[in-house]
Amino acid sequence: MNNLNKWTSLAVTIALLLACTPSFAKVNVFACLPEWAALATELGGDKVAVYQASNALQDPHRIEARPSLVARMRSADLAICTGAELEIGWLPVLQQTAGNPKVQPGQPGYIAAADFVDRLEVPARLDRAEGDIHPAGNPHIQLDPHNIAKVGLVLTQRLEQIDAGNAAYYQARSKDFQARWNQAIARWEKEAAPLKGMRIVPYHKDTVYLIKWLGLVEVMNVEPKPGIPPSAGHLSDLVGRLKGGAADVISRSAYQDPKAVVSLGEKTGLPVVELPYTVGGTPGAKDLFGLFDDSIARLKAVKK
């Protein structure tokens, strides 16, 4: 075989490979946050390739628009993020620089999960003097399992739209997931019944959906205003306010620095609980089911 033939056959092989790829290509899903990566894995199974852009120990407000994320966004067929301005510091850069029309706002390939649930704490007054508030409401929606179910339905619908050939597959997985999820919700609500009325002091306003779902009471936050770290003065003020038995527990999410919360616990004698916040936040929160199993177990462990 002469050289020319060799090159020709190589070119043909490559062309064939390129031409064939789409038929068994997986749907590339870019998940801004671990909870959406977990949901995409549950619903997409082996028909999707999920890229998780951040991990549970990173503050979702403060991810850098890293080159690797731009590169992954460029090839994404579907991007699923929380929206409601949670990722405002990094997601717009990815969408504007990745040159990918599929994942632009308004396209079927972009899901802003918070658009599809009832958001809490939509501010009546928009003023940065209130700290880093979100005009569209509290964006930490994943801690109410009903929201996960709603976003799951949207995700399934979009997967069917993008990858119509596998629509039946996604339908079946969705049906199976929703059934298991509803059973789990019923179980969690039964298990968490004793937690009702528990007075909690979370570090940041990122647990409000869990609090509302389980009927806990948010007494105050460790942060003086959202996104503003507590000063020493503010912490000693909090000690005074919490000492008289005004709360049952202080909590922080896995991605937050434990220092302030631990010292507050020591000074007030209140138990401190670390909540996973999202999938991967604690060893127990291995998947979406584990996230709620572990959150409830940890709250129950400190319940007096």
Place this chain on the structure above:
Amino acid sequence: MYKCGMAAIIGVILIVPVASLAADETEVETIRNEIKDLKESYDSRIQQLEHRLQQTEQGPGLAPAASAAPGAATAPASVPAASTTASASGSASANAFNPAISLILGGQFSNLQRDPSTYQIGGFIPGGEEIGPGSRSFSLAESELTVSANIDPYFSGYFVMAVASDNSTSVEEGYIQNTGAIAGTTIKFGRMLSGFGYLNEIHAHAWDFVDAPLVLQAFFGGQLKEDGIQVRWLAPTPVLVELGVETGKGSAFPGSDRNNNGVNSAMAFFHVGDDVGESNSYRVGASYRATKAQDRSYSDVDAIGIPVTNAFTGDSNMWGLDLVWKWAPNGNTVERNFKFQAEYMHRIEDGSLAFNTTGASLSDGYQSSQSGWYMQGVYQFMPRWRAGLRYDQLNSGSADIGLVTTGALTAADFPRLAQNDPKRSTAMVDFSPSEFSRFRLQFARDQARFNEADNQIFLQYIMSLGTHGAHKF
């Protein structure tokens, strides 16, 4: 008659509907259903409104009523529709499409050992406006007004106007962008910060030091802005591989306005970037740009100290390398993080240099090969607090000035072009009360002048109002 008429009217009013209803039983049923539907629809609308009101009342700062019974809601059977809170208010429709607006307010207090009017980067032909440490005492930095929005499904627009402390305004950037018309491609046209190197593309308010590195001041006169077109293409790879080309009017220093048709500058750049583990990420780049200058004039003095205007005409080509490396423990930048960046640039100018263009006007060949680099590290050692160090160095090389080699003039007639290696060492610490405000204290020992050091102290503030701007890597 009157009474009778009234009764008749009342009778007609009462009887006609009854009669008509009686006339058709099925119609009654229909109307009943319609009323029922109407009532139900109003009931649900009122419920929705009440719900919305309740949500609005639960603003931040109010303790949310945690009374919702678990399990009140069941999983939805149908796919939820996107909520439309943004357009809920009908009265806002006239300005609902207003673009995103943000305003940067900044200023500084400077304490400069040497008179800033004598500032020069010795050994380099000056050009551009943003050279030197600025004025003494209090001064307002450029106030930047940014307006941006999508124009239609194809284009978005971005406009930055800068108002300088002397009340002059300038268009910093004003470009139209298309994303993804060709997969992986971003096209920009208008006026934009050039993509040469790393820092040039970043607005001054996002810099880690008060002023630009000397190499940007010497080669671009601050920041290089191009009126033209830029095309970037990202390879479909899991690692960032980006190619870009840029062309335009090339009228900004080191080029000049040549009153020509066609284009006067061409540039290409290449970026590669990725993560290294969870904690590190980097981007490296290389850039090459070619432009031309015509009668690019500058002021100097001749051998006996009389002010003269000289001018360069010819090719100005440069290349550069850049590196940014960022570290944060496990990728969480909130507590601690570190950023290292370095850039090297090399410029070759080849053409002719005219001496005393308004007088004797002698001209002969000119060649220079000059380079410069800086490196800096900024460490956030606790939330809100960062400290940084920067070192700058330039190498003017020795220019080959035709008028000097032929003996027409002496090197003393070109004092600004004498050989020099400007240096600067800078240290800074900054405090950011929130993401939107920052105070910075900076100390620099600047040895850009010939044989003279200038100790500079700056106290700076940078505040950002309005839309939450996302920052590039």
